[in-house]
Amino acid sequence: MNLVTTQVTVMDLIVIAPALVLTGCALVILLLSAFVPTGRRGFLGYCAVAGVVAAMASLLWGNDGAQSGFNGMVQRDPFALFFTVIIGIITLLTILASLGYARREGIDFGEYYVLILFASVGMMLMAAGGNFLIIFLGLEVMSIAIYVLAGIMRDDARSVEAAFKYFLLGAFASAFFLYGIALIYASTGTFDLTGINRVFTEQSSIRILPIVITGLALLIVGFGFKIALVPFHMWTPDVYEGAPTTITAFMATGVKAAAFAAFVRVFWHALPQLQPYWVEIMWVLAVATMTVGNIIALVQTNIKRMLAYSSIAHAGYILVAFVAGNQLGAASILFYLLAYCFMNIGAFTVVILLGKKGEERTLISDYAGVGSRHPLLAAAMAIFMFSLAGVPPTAGFMAKLYVFSTAIQAGYYWLAVIGVLNSAVAAYYYLRVLIYVYFREQEGESPITQFAPAAVLVVVISAWGVLHLGVLPSAFFAMAQRSIQFLR
Amino acid sequence: MLLNYIPVLLLIGVAIFFACFAVAASALLGPRQANQTKGAPYECGMPTLGPTHQAVPIKYYIIAMLFLVFDLEVVFLYPWAVVFRELKVAGFVEMMIFIFILLVGFIYVWKKGALNWE
Numbered sequence: 210m211n212l213v214t215t216q217v218t219v220m221d222l223i224v225i226a227p228a229l230v231l232t233g234c235a236l237v238i239l240l241l242s243a244f245v246p247t248g249r250r251g252f253l254g255y256c257a258v259a260g261v262v263a264a265m266a267s268l269l270w271g272n273d274g275a276q277s278g279f280n281g282m283v284q285r286d287p288f289a290l291f292f293t294v295i296i297g298i299i300t301l302l303t304i305l306a307s308l309g310y311a312r313r314e315g316i317d318f319g320e321y322y323v324l325i326l327f328a329s330v331g332m333m334l335m336a337a338g339g340n341f342l343i344i345f346l347g348l349e350v351m352s353i354a355i356y357v358l359a360g361i362m363r364d365d366a367r368s369v370e371a372a373f374k375y376f377l378l379g380a381f382a383s384a385f386f387l388y389g390i391a392l393i394y395a396s397t398g399t400f401d402l403t404g405i406n407r408v409f410t411e412q413s414s415i416r417i418l419p420i421v422i423t424g425l426a427l428l429i430v431g432f433g434f435k436i437a438l439v440p441f442h443m444w445t446p447d448v449y450e451g452a453p454t455t456i457t458a459f460m461a462t463g464v465k466a467a468a469f470a471a472f473v474r475v476f477w478h479a480l481p482q483l484q485p486y487w488v489e490i491m492w493v494l495a496v497a498t499m500t501v502g503n504i505i506a507l508v509q510t511n512i513k514r515m516l517a518y519s520s521i522a523h524a525g526y527i528l529v530a531f532v533a534g535n536q537l538g539a540a541s542i543l544f545y546l547l548a549y550c551f552m553n554i555g556a557f558t559v560v561i562l563l564g565k566k567g568e569e570r571t572l573i574s575d576y577a578g579v580g581s582r583h584p585l586l587a588a589a590m591a592i593f594m595f596s597l598a599g600v601p602p603t604a605g606f607m608a609k610l611y612v613f614s615t616a617i618q619a620g621y622y623w624l625a626v627i628g629v630l631n632s633a634v635a636a637y638y639y640l641r642v643l644i645y646v647y648f649r650e651q652e653g654e655s656p657i658t659q660f661a662p663a664a665v666l667v668v669v670i671s672a673w674g675v676l677h678l679g680v681l682p683s684a685f686f687a688m689a690q691r692s693i694q695f696l697r
Numbered sequence: 698m699l700l701n702y703i704p705v706l707l708l709i710g711v712a713i714f715f716a717c718f719a720v721a722a723s724a725l726l727g728p729r730q731a732n733q734t735k736g737a738p739y740e741c742g743m744p745t746l747g748p749t750h751q752a753v754p755i756k757y758y759i760i761a762m763l764f765l766v767f768d769l770e771v772v773f774l775y776p777w778a779v780v781f782r783e784l785k786v787a788g789f790v791e792m793m794i795f796i797f798i799l800l801v802g803f804i805y806v807w808k809k810g811a812l813n814w815e
Contacts, residue, residue: 216787236801243808 223271224278224285224337227264227293228330234260235326242319250319254308257322261304261329265297277339281401284339291543291692292336292470296463299550300329302667303459306558309661310455313566316361324361325459328354332467336474341390341400344471348386348435351467352379355460359452371451378434378444386431392424393480402479409482416482425483428475429490435468436524439497446505449517454564454571457513458557461520462550469527469546473539473693476531484534491532492624499525499631506638512560513571515638516553519597522635523549529628530612533619536693541611543689548596548604548678555671556593558664559586563657573642577649582656587646589668596675598639599632604678611686759811770799 222229238256245253268290275286304325311317331351338344356379360372394400396415397408409416433441449457476487502522509515527545530538563579563586564570580587596605609632616625678685737744777784777792784791806812 217791236798239805240801243805 221278224283226267226270228333230264230267231326231330235323238319239323253319253322257304261301282340282343283337287692289337293333295466295547296332299463302554303455305663306667307455308663310561324354324358332463335467336470339402358456362453367451371448374444375448382431382434385427389424389427392420396421405479432468432472436465437521438494439501442521446514446517450513454557454561458554462553466546495525495528495532496627503631503634510573511571512573526612529624530615533615535619538615539693540689541615544611544686545608548608551671551674552593552596552605558667559590562660562664573645576645577651580647589672591643592672592675594639594643598636602679604675607679607682
């Protein structure tokens with residue numbers, strides 16, 4: 210056995226450049242937060258913004274072709290680049306939305322931004338991992354940072370409860386995931402995704418071994434937890450409600466995008482030969498996730514809980530494209546995640562802007578009269594709600610259109626029918642928010658005079674993204690299609 | 698092939714028998730006397746004084762966690778030292794980066810006062 214080379218090449222550095230930049234920036238902020246006296250730490254958030262921008266700029270280093278570093282451990286193919294950019298956008302928007310919010314809630318210490326950056330590093334590694342070990346490493350780096358972030362409001366019992374619940378259940382899910390990896394390793398003898406694919410192609414007899422099927426099921430549980438698929442969704446509403454709103458937005462978009470990236474890469478790149486075994490499980494999961502998410506969302510009175518159930522339902526829609534399993538399906542997953550990141554962060558940022566210290570005013574009835582007090586903000590909220598409901602000309606409509614047409618092309622008519630029916634149900638609870646915003650008045654509420662400028666910028670960017678993706682989707686869809694060519 | 702497992706089967710049988718025998722024997726033969734002392738939460742030792750739900754200093758936890766981190770650092774240093782010559786300069790640089798990252802953590806912890814016992 211020859212020793213694996215330890216020489217780090219320039220290619221290796223290019224492949225992990227964004228993660229390196231983010232890590233370096235996080236370490237600097239960590240030191241600054243220790244040495245800069247309290248009260249003068251306001252600039253740390255801007256350092257984090259600069260770090261994310263620098264990480265995105267580092268993507269320009271190196272060309273567009275598919276490359277890999279560290280002996281195939283980390284990939285830099287168009288798929289990974291697409292997700293790195295999505296994760297970069299999500300991180301940037303989250304930090305911008307946090308600048309004012311963190312000060313209001315008293316959590317604007319450096320560690321808050323450091324943990325967001327570390328979580329972002331984990332997400333990028335997860336999306337770029339060409340090896341089960343890197344995917345697991347990314348998952349853990351991301352999860353541990355998010356566990357802490359969920360409970361960063363230490364004086365708020367709900368926040369601490371959210372962190373504890375997420376940590377306990379997340380640790381279980383990681384164990385399931387790791388056991389799944391171990392069983393797949395036991396049957397194929399490799400952690401490398403391409404290597405696993407080769408083994409399954411060459412030795413068709415091992416595909417039906419119980420150990421392989423068990424490993425597959427455990428992997429589905431592990432991913433299902435992070436993506437919040439029914440029946441692994443029980444933690445979602447409590448954690449989303451208790452966590453700081455910015456972190457809820459980060460979890461609902463970033464964690465989901467990274468987990469879906471690894472999910473698609475593992476199941477379509479490493480385990481496509483096992484498709485007959487997982488496709489029916491996914492069918493059932495997709496239907497259960499859409500239906501349960503939407504129906505429970507109907508009766509929610511807290512907007513954060515409602516958006517939590519809505520995020521479950523959206524994971525179900527994405528899974529519809531996952532089941533369809535063709536080239537178009539993968540592209541529509543990517544497009545959906547891009548659209549979802551804009552509309553969800555936008556909606557949560559409006560919640561942040563209208564909130565008060567101590568996470569108050571998160572009931573849907575608190576939104577009464579917002580239309581007359583803050584017409585522009587109400588219009589932005591309307592755009593996000595219409596997009597989440599899937600009304601043209603917004604990104605949510607185009608994303609759903611791609612997903613359901615994919616399902617029909619692949620012959621999953623019932624799945625598409627159930628999905629469309631679910632979207633109709635979902636329209637009720639999204640539009641209910643708008644009814645409160647525009648058609649109910651609330652006496653004695655004075656308008657909020659001071660909005661955090663950075664959070665307003667996030668709303669503007671998100672609204673622009675939602676409308677742009679809704680009106681001119683083809684360029685982005687073509688980009689998504691180019692990004693998944695490695696799959697076949 | 699299957700015959701090779703007979704010792705295992707025998708061992709399982711003996712283990713089950715012994716477990717059942719020990720429980721059954723003590724249930725049949727052991728004397729039982731219920732009295733107040735026996736029903737107390739702590740049969741031996743001092744009765745508790747005052748409330749038992751007290752805040753415990755969490756310092757131990759932090760120190761234990763920090764110890765774990767730097768203990769693991771040493772765990773990684775040993776195999777690195779063994780193959781130090783084969784790894785050449787690249788191995789040295791990589792280990793320095795690793796130690797540097799932990800050093801940043803150490804400075805942070807120190808500066809934040811996590812090592813102050815008072």
